Amino acid sequence: MASSSVIFFSFFLSLSLRVSADNPGNVCPVSFCSPGGPEIRFPFQAIDHHLEQCGYPGFNLLCNVRGQAILQLPNSQDFVVDHIDYKEQSVKLKDPGNCLAKRLQNSTFSSPVFTAQEYRSFTFAECSFALPVFRIKQVDCLSDKNHKTYVVPAGSFTGYFSAFRCRTWTVSVPVAQQYPTDITEGVSLKWDAPDCRSCEKGGGRCGFKGSAGSNVGCFRKRGHSNRAQLGLLLGLGLPLLLCFSGLVFYLSSRTRVSGHHDPHDQPPNSSNVADITSPSSLLRETRPASNGVGGIDSVMIESYPKIQVDDDGRMPRRNDNICAICLSEYQPKETLRTIPKCGHYFHVQCIDQWLRQKASCPLCRNHKGYV
Template identity: 60%
Template sequence: MASSTIFFFSFYLSLSLHVSADNSNDICPATSCQHGGPEIRFPFRLRDVQPDRCGYPGFDLSCNNRSQAILQLPNLQDFVVSLINYDQQYIVLKYPSNCLAKRLQNQTFSSSLFVAQEYGSFTFTDCPDKFLPNFGMSPVDCLSDEHHKVLLCDANDPGALYLPILGCRTWNVSVPVSRQLLMDITERVSLKWDRPDCRSCEKRGGWCGLSGSTGSQVGCFSKHGLSKSEAKYTILRAVLAPLLLCMFGITCYLSSHARLSGHPDRPRQPPNGNDGENNVADILSPSSPVTRTRRTSNGAVGLDSLAIESYPKVQVGDDGRVPRPNDNICAICLSEYQPKEMLRTIPKCGHYFHAQCIDQWLGRNASCPMCRNKKGNV
């Protein structure tokens, strides 16, 4: 039974450790560079603040000295992160000097991770300051000065056709745009990412995160740390564990009861004492025998009085000498034999006891108290 208990709890402990190991990469808490700034969480991570496993490769952000979240795109300067939309997976960027138009003139914003939702074609024009009319075009103040005025319009705007005639220098650029998020492209642009794809997880109210201690496999987690599948498994464990423990206890009880039932003649051990007659009287109650063997109220099989009286008796001598000099204590009442006391012997094994002790014993148990498991019944 002890070995079964050890095995059961070892198995349950190993199962618990296995589940705990699966949960070792719970979602990292969200953070930000400043209060009210964009929330930074997977696939983004704050470099030097959050562990590498908190973000997806290539999505590292940092905080500048103005507590702004900064993203560095390949082959481009740093950009300030104005907004991160995790549901639709797009990010809004602006230039630290608030002159994004300066970066737009020769950049396409293409990278391996962030791409434009779509591109729009725009025309920049640089005209002498004497041409004050802007033909409905938008002035770009951060690129203009007292000698030049820089304007911006859609490349298909008819007014752009007359600008070269007026001595203006023009050039076209391709700029990331988003029809769902209209904005001034001289201030902000929007880029999206497709991998890792966490949109379905976000719609279910979860957060994405890396699964396991290595690799780049992405899983969906509940906001308090466990993935949906792991949360279900944890609940299932919480229900099954008490049930298994209960079943295990019932099995142990039934097994123990069956073993006890298989030995109906197991004797009760008498309590220690010096008065053998009183000790036996406390344990055994007399009953009237009917046949050679009889079944007592507790189910044990005993001998009737005629069978008991057929066993030989011997009296202890005046000097206290007993049949076996080294055997001078009754195994039933644990008292030493005294002169003139009457002993009774069990013929089959030769063991002897106080007559009154063994008589009451055999009335309840048809076996020798000392060797019942060695030589069988009397």
């Protein structure tokens, strides 16, 4: 009873510490616009998915009918959020129409919330025919059958484009070192406030400290604190230790009991002899035998005479020195019981158990006169 109480208490302690460590009330749930979309959580909030206190001002995202997360920058410019890096606090944006190169010509990417990590200059070239060079990237969404448009880092292929009389122009594009610089696929912006870099890198989650106000705190969301780890160790280790100790004690007790059996109590190697070593069989009342003949009651069994082996081990019958039930030799001063009708004798404990189950001699199997 005491061990069960300890196990229950330890389990409850570990569970409560796990809940308090993993589910702080100030951390809002994660949301997605689609299964393959970016993970949306603080400081971002998905409109119609999160409560107002789950997002920082300026980080609102809208899920469109195509399951894309949309971020709106100044001048009503909508961009698809392709990836959010919460540890580095950067976001990768794509064009909903899959022609970002066209929007690079006149879009403004800076805002009070998002800025560029760095800018790099790229040169676009519009030519009247396809150029015989394979190392420059063709912008398919700006090309048609009459004109081909290419993009290269600024300063490269300048003379080459001039030789083919291509129209060129240069744009400044926000990029990030951790992402490829294919500006026709996406651009990268960063945010500095709120600063949750150290919290995210340490396995925590940012959120507002209270239901009202703008103070941001770091909450343990993934993993366990030292206190929670101690609770899990106690909650899981202690019950396992108790169970292991109980198992060792049980096995050692069984070993001690099995090591003290009397050799006369071992069952004979015969299918016709009853099991006389089972503790439960010694306590059973008489029962019908398989041949339909019941055993003899204890009063009649006790009336059968007993004899004792003398000090020299001599037996009443020559060469009759083995008990036919347990197949053990008779030892000096052992007590034997005789069946009156046939004169056969056996160990007292062996023949008593036999007769309780079968009213017959184990040797001659004659039922007459024994019931």
